[in-house]
Amino acid sequence: MKSTMALKPLVFALAAVMAMAAQAGGRGDDHDHGHQPKGPTLEELLQIGAGASAVSVDTQSSTTNVVNNQGTQNSSSITNSMNSSSGNMNGNSAAGDGNEQANLAAIASSDESFIFGTSTAAASATQYNNNNYVNNMSVTNTSAIANSGNGSSGNITGNSAAGNFNQQKNDLAIASSGGRVAQAASAASQTSSNLVVENQGTATYGKETLNGTFNAGGVFVAAGVAKTEGDDHGGHGGYGDRGGKGDKDSTSKFVAVGAVELAGTTTQQVMYQNGWKNPVTNTSYLSNVGNGSSGNMGFNSAAGVGNQQVNAISISSAGH
Structure with missing residues (x-):
């Protein structure tokens, strides 16, 4: 089978959609990133004029962000799609913070009614990810692509990311010409610098109840002297000049003996460290994807921090 025939199902299926993209060719991000690295310009991507042209340009920037995850769970998946x-x-799926994703397509198709039958297409995407800080404490990141893209044809791409500041891009440029010249260009530029990641574990604790009993006892002895005062006044009797005699003071001793007993129960709860959680758990997998398909298949699955992924395709076909 000729390459021109292999391209036709995809090219003509998207001709109506990409007609507007062709009219918007040349427009990109107007922001000036200054010191940040720049991706290739359209002039660099397309060096020739064309009877039919399509361009797609995208720029994404993520700078000076701070993420603090404590016990956070990020889960991203593409299933049965x-x-x-x-x-x-x-298809894009992202869970977490600061993830960047882009899907670009540029398709140009011409026949000999155009100037010399020329056709050009370009797709360009640029992503910046700078000066970001991530602190993960016992964070679980899971990314999955399962049961997707089966039995399909054409250009199939899927991205799945869980975590922080992941970059993903799907670029497509197709040029099909019935004349002599066809040119396609696809460019991807990703920058990640000064990214700080801290993966820290946290302790796990258990609780235990403690029960106890107590018994206490004792005796006491007390001893002392008791004094009783008598009458100091003289008596009255008929004994001449001899006065009466009053009562005398008296004393007595005493001893006291006793016993005390005490009993009871105690209950208290205590915390104890019984282990550590995993600092960060990253799980990424592809399962049952792209079976029985034809064409260009690209699938990305990422879990964690600062991953960069690109699916880029450039196809050029000339009829003569």
Whole structure:
């Protein structure tokens, strides 16, 4: 089978959609990133004029962000998607903070009624990820692509990311010409610098109840002297000049003996360290993806921090 025939199902299926993109060619991000590195310009991507042209340009920037995750769970998945499809399919799924994703397509198709039958297409994407800080404490990141893109044809791409500041891009540039010249360019530029990541574990604690009993006892002895005062006045009697005699003071001793007993129960709860949680758990997998398909398949799955992924395709076909 000729390459021109292999391209036709995808090219003509998207001709109506990409007509507007062709009219918007040349428009990109107007922001000046200054010191940040720049991706290739359209002049660099397309060096020739064309009877039909399509361009797609995208720029994403993520700078000076701070993320603090404590006990956070990020889960991203693409499941049972884009099956038995045809054409250009893109799927993105992200969980977390500061993730960047882009899907670009540029398709140009011309026949000999255009100038010399020329056709050009370009797709360019630039992503910046600078000066970001992430502190993960016992964070679980899971990313999965399962049962997707099966039995499909054309250009199928899927991205799944869980975590922080992941960059993902799907670029497509197709040029099909019935004349002599066809040119396609696809460019991807990703920058990640000064990214700080701290993965820290946290202790786990258990609780235990403690029960106890107590018994106490004792005796006491007390001893002392008791004094009783008598009458100091003289008596009255008929004994001449001899006065009466009053009562005398008296004393007595005493001893006291006793016993005390005490009993009871105690209950208290205590915390104890019984282990450590995993600092960070990153799980990424692809399962049952792209089976029985034809064309260009690209799937990305990422879990963690600062991952960069690109699916880029450039196809050029000339009829003569």
